[in-house]
Amino acid sequence: MTTQRSCDVVVVGGGLSGLYAARLLAAAGANVLVLEAQNRVGGRTLTGHFCDGTFVDDGGQWVSPGQDCIAALAEELGVRLFPSWSEGATVHWRTGRRIVSKDLFLPEDGDALSATRQAAATLATMAASVPPEAPWTAPQAAEWDAITLHNWLRTHVESMAARRTLATAIEGVFARNSAPTSLLAALFWIRCGDPLSPFLVTSDLGPERRFDGGAEQLSQRMAEALGQRVICGAAVTQISQSRDAARVSGGDIVVSAQRAILTIPPALTARLHYEPPLPALRDHLAQRASMRWVIKVHCRYRRRFWVDEGLSGQTISDEGAVRVCADNSPPSGAPGVLVGFIEEVEAMRLVSRSAADRRAAVLAALVRYFGPEAGEPLEYREKNWGDDPFCRGVDGGYWPQGVWTGYGQALRAPIGTLHWAGTETASIWNGKMEGALLSGSRAMEEVLQALTQI
Amino acid sequence: MTTQRSCDVVVVGGGLSGLYAARLLAAAGANVLVLEAQNRVGGRTLTGHFCDGTFVDDGGQWVSPGQDCIAALAEELGVRLFPSWSEGATVHWRTGRRIVSKDLFLPEDGDALSATRQAAATLATMAASVPPEAPWTAPQAAEWDAITLHNWLRTHVESMAARRTLATAIEGVFARNSAPTSLLAALFWIRCGDPLSPFLVTSDLGPERRFDGGAEQLSQRMAEALGQRVICGAAVTQISQSRDAARVSGGDIVVSAQRAILTIPPALTARLHYEPPLPALRDHLAQRASMRWVIKVHCRYRRRFWVDEGLSGQTISDEGAVRVCADNSPPSGAPGVLVGFIEEVEAMRLVSRSAADRRAAVLAALVRYFGPEAGEPLEYREKNWGDDPFCRGVDGGYWPQGVWTGYGQALRAPIGTLHWAGTETASIWNGKMEGALLSGSRAMEEVLQALTQI
Numbered sequence: 001m002t003t004q005r006s007c008d009v010v011v012v013g014g015g016l017s018g019l020y021a022a023r024l025l026a027a028a029g030a031n032v033l034v035l036e037a038q039n040r041v042g043g044r045t046l047t048g049h050f051c052d053g054t055f056v057d058d059g060g061q062w063v064s065p066g067q068d069c070i071a072a073l074a075e076e077l078g079v080r081l082f083p084s085w086s087e088g089a090t091v092h093w094r095t096g097r098r099i100v101s102k103d104l105f106l107p108e109d110g111d112a113l114s115a116t117r118q119a120a121a122t123l124a125t126m127a128a129s130v131p132p133e134a135p136w137t138a139p140q141a142a143e144w145d146a147i148t149l150h151n152w153l154r155t156h157v158e159s160m161a162a163r164r165t166l167a168t169a170i171e172g173v174f175a176r177n178s179a180p181t182s183l184l185a186a187l188f189w190i191r192c193g194d195p196l197s198p199f200l201v202t203s204d205l206g207p208e209r210r211f212d213g214g215a216e217q218l219s220q221r222m223a224e225a226l227g228q229r230v231i232c233g234a235a236v237t238q239i240s241q242s243r244d245a246a247r248v249s250g251g252d253i254v255v256s257a258q259r260a261i262l263t264i265p266p267a268l269t270a271r272l273h274y275e276p277p278l279p280a281l282r283d284h285l286a287q288r289a290s291m292r293w294v295i296k297v298h299c300r301y302r303r304r305f306w307v308d309e310g311l312s313g314q315t316i317s318d319e320g321a322v323r324v325c326a327d328n329s330p331p332s333g334a335p336g337v338l339v340g341f342i343e344e345v346e347a348m349r350l351v352s353r354s355a356a357d358r359r360a361a362v363l364a365a366l367v368r369y370f371g372p373e374a375g376e377p378l379e380y381r382e383k384n385w386g387d388d389p390f391c392r393g394v395d396g397g398y399w400p401q402g403v404w405t406g407y408g409q410a411l412r413a414p415i416g417t418l419h420w421a422g423t424e425t426a427s428i429w430n431g432k433m434e435g436a437l438l439s440g441s442r443a444m445e446e447v448l449q450a451l452t453q454i
Numbered sequence: 455m456t457t458q459r460s461c462d463v464v465v466v467g468g469g470l471s472g473l474y475a476a477r478l479l480a481a482a483g484a485n486v487l488v489l490e491a492q493n494r495v496g497g498r499t500l501t502g503h504f505c506d507g508t509f510v511d512d513g514g515q516w517v518s519p520g521q522d523c524i525a526a527l528a529e530e531l532g533v534r535l536f537p538s539w540s541e542g543a544t545v546h547w548r549t550g551r552r553i554v555s556k557d558l559f560l561p562e563d564g565d566a567l568s569a570t571r572q573a574a575a576t577l578a579t580m581a582a583s584v585p586p587e588a589p590w591t592a593p594q595a596a597e598w599d600a601i602t603l604h605n606w607l608r609t610h611v612e613s614m615a616a617r618r619t620l621a622t623a624i625e626g627v628f629a630r631n632s633a634p635t636s637l638l639a640a641l642f643w644i645r646c647g648d649p650l651s652p653f654l655v656t657s658d659l660g661p662e663r664r665f666d667g668g669a670e671q672l673s674q675r676m677a678e679a680l681g682q683r684v685i686c687g688a689a690v691t692q693i694s695q696s697r698d699a700a701r702v703s704g705g706d707i708v709v710s711a712q713r714a715i716l717t718i719p720p721a722l723t724a725r726l727h728y729e730p731p732l733p734a735l736r737d738h739l740a741q742r743a744s745m746r747w748v749i750k751v752h753c754r755y756r757r758r759f760w761v762d763e764g765l766s767g768q769t770i771s772d773e774g775a776v777r778v779c780a781d782n783s784p785p786s787g788a789p790g791v792l793v794g795f796i797e798e799v800e801a802m803r804l805v806s807r808s809a810a811d812r813r814a815a816v817l818a819a820l821v822r823y824f825g826p827e828a829g830e831p832l833e834y835r836e837k838n839w840g841d842d843p844f845c846r847g848v849d850g851g852y853w854p855q856g857v858w859t860g861y862g863q864a865l866r867a868p869i870g871t872l873h874w875a876g877t878e879t880a881s882i883w884n885g886k887m888e889g890a891l892l893s894g895s896r897a898m899e900e901v902l903q904a905l906t907q908i
Contacts, residue, residue, distance in 0.1 A: 271725045278843075280801075290742050293738055347734075
């Protein structure tokens with residue numbers, strides 16, 4: 001039996017952006033309903049537990065200095081932040097050698113650090129001319145969207161180590177297998193986040209932080225407060241709209257509302273059926289905003305044994321199943337937890353292997369970085385975000401050439417009664433949890449303004 | 455009320471590939487059903503009529519020498535082919551000047567023709583090492599998929615006119631606004647079709663041909679022969695499969711079959727809901743195989759007035775709403791019909807304008823090419839393939855860097871009981887009507903083999 005509901009605003013997606021938009025709308029007195037496809041809220045934040053009860057974030061987890069909206073929300077909701085474990089030296093794995101260093105670069109890299117700082121300053125200056133709300137209107141948008149970040153780096157940065165470091169800082173990934181990021185997209189990314197802050201002269205704003213008990217708690221507590229206004233297990237498949245109403249159908253429920261907020265990542269928006277169909281510009285944006293495919297893996301150990309060697313748990317590596325690792329232990333410091341990321345090319349390569357093979361490949365890398373003890377975790381877990389039918393990846397903001405200038409204007413533009421949210425629509429902290437909240441807040445404002453005009 | 459049906463093979467999509475697969479399967483004695491979303495068959499072939507009754511192909515229309523499968527099918531179905539109108543000189547519009555020439559290049563282009571021929575020969579040799587069934591296995595696949603066609607052209611071809619001509623011949627479009635085609639994708643394209651044949655020493659195989667009465671007739675006649683085995687108005691939204699059966703739901707109908715053939719373009723395949731979900735590799739291929747957005751426009755005139763000036767109706771232009779034009783008059787030669795293509799960047803620019811503005815922009819270009827008479831057509835029509843919810847473009851084979859090597863292996867690989875067809879899956883004449891038929895034939899063979907093994 002289909003249930004018919006009606007409300008002022010229907011929100012599609014019970015992740016951070018959707019729940020935050022709903023929370024703000026409810027606080028403003030609007031009658032709101034949230035439809036969530038899965039049987040849990042949280043979207044790309046997902047907190048699980050090891051067998052011993054230790055929480056583990058299989059999804060988004062880090063809060064950077066300056067991400068004030070999410071810090072304030074956490075306080076409101078009574079979720080505590082604690083500094084990420086990051087003291088100690090980094091393990092560099094390069095061309096088959098293991099080098100432990102507190103520095104980002106090795107002596108063999110020569111003046112890479114100053115080259116990196118210089119290029120970072122140039123890029124930051126260029127990025128300052130990119131309006132984060134509308135990158136396609138930057139004075140040099142056409143020129144910058146016609147080349148890739150890598151084109152620019154090859155021409156402007158002689159040091160290979162500096163180039164690699166900058167690319168990784170900006171793209172957040174070592175082994176990409178997508179169309180390369182356009183320079184304009186990279187500059188937008190620099191403008192709206194902090195990827196270059198390690199190389200720019202700024203005062204130390206403090207450490208990265210994590211949520212004690214996991215990031216999904218934010219969504220859970222927002223959902224609890226919203227109560228029956230959040231409906232799980234309602235995977236929206238169809239959206240029809242007339243001039244002044246949207247009809248959103250998901251599972252057994254049909255909701256009629258004056259406005260709808262869609263929070264699903266741009267790449268997945270075109271998988272719903274719209275009546276009337278999405279305009280070509282918005283549909284083609286969806287065709288070009290592919291998600292970044294990451295498998296997040298965690299190992300639990302009896303203790304943080306890497307600390308004995310003075311290591312932070314962080315790695316910089318040029319080979320292996322996991323190249324970026326970190327200490328993901330709980331605030332108490334026990335047990336010891338290492339997190340690693342299987343990214344793009346490696347994810348593609350390993351996804352067709354057996355789970356045992358994949359585990360073996362991950363552990364082999366960890367042993368190279370942290371010694372034999374790393375090869376015998378008490379527990380191993382992985383979350384393949386590429387397989388997740390409602391996310392298909394972790395973020396979708398690394399756009400190739402021509403997408404921002406061609407299709408960017410369709411990213412957030414409302415279509416009749418439909419408004420867009422989700423971290424990929426954020427103009428600050430795009431791709432981050434903070435961006436998700438800011439996008440929800442922006443969509444809430446759009447909708448409230450529309451409702452008062454009716 | 456939902457109707458339940460069962461059969462050996464269900465085909466999703468009543469375009470050329472799906473109907474041809476069904477035709478061959480039926481001939482082989484299989485019990486087959488075709489589900490077509492729209493209320494007509496034909497997919498990306500679409501034949502309409504001007505007010506005076508003249509047929510006009512708003513979709514695929516040209517048959518090239520060597521496309522033997524479609525020529526044979528046309529004969530079987532009693533649809534006559536006739537040579538495209540192409541006699542006469544080309545109008546070149548370059549940097550604001552109109553030059554009429556029988557040649558591809560202008561005197562100011564210097565030795566561009568020999569440069570083009572030389573580069574074409576080199577590219578053809580490279581393409582010969584790309585297996586069209588599996589481009590990712592080419593010996594230099596990794597290297598070639600890491601750069602773009604334009605990278606290669608810039609490095610290897612000095613003449614700008616030659617570079618432009620080659621890029622246009624291969625990519626089939628002047629003003630792209632997608633991630634640029636990878637060199638490997640371009641070589642695959644060269645290997646599996648004839649884009650370079652004008653520049654290679656080959657015997658003249660004959661003219662391009664068109665269907666008298668339009669290309670959609672092929673699908674219509676195949677559908678007539680299949681009779682009640684073709685069900686229109688059944689837009690498939692859900693596909694569930696068990697180990698030995700597929701359940702395909704579309705509109706009011708649910709079909710259970712031993713095998714399913716999906717003919718929708720790769721970019722759109724992930725818009726259905728699959729149970730179990732598509733593997734990440736196949737889903738991410740869909741995220742990266744964006745369609746080419748073209749608006750096809752036609753003008754009808756009392757007569758083929760451009761012939762008076764010795765013109766073929768063909769144009770090569772560096773500006774304007776339509777840059778590629780041709781004489782699309784019926785075989786009788788009356789009325790006169792010009793066809794033009796509004797491609798990518800121009801489509802994006804013009805789609806937000808009013809229909810009147812768009813028409814004015816097209817006519818302004820035609821007047822520049824063919825004189826004032828071109829500005830006063832008796833009739834003007836356009837088909838925006840980017841808006842078409844079941845196609846979203848004309849073809850989807852120009853893949854950017856990293857897609858063939860990363861995701862190509864997922865293009866045709868059956869997933870359980872699901873097989874893939876459609877012209878984008880063809881290894882010969884990919885993107886063409888011929889490729890659609892060949893893909894249908896290949897899928898038919900896969901399915902027949904699977905059925906005999908059950």
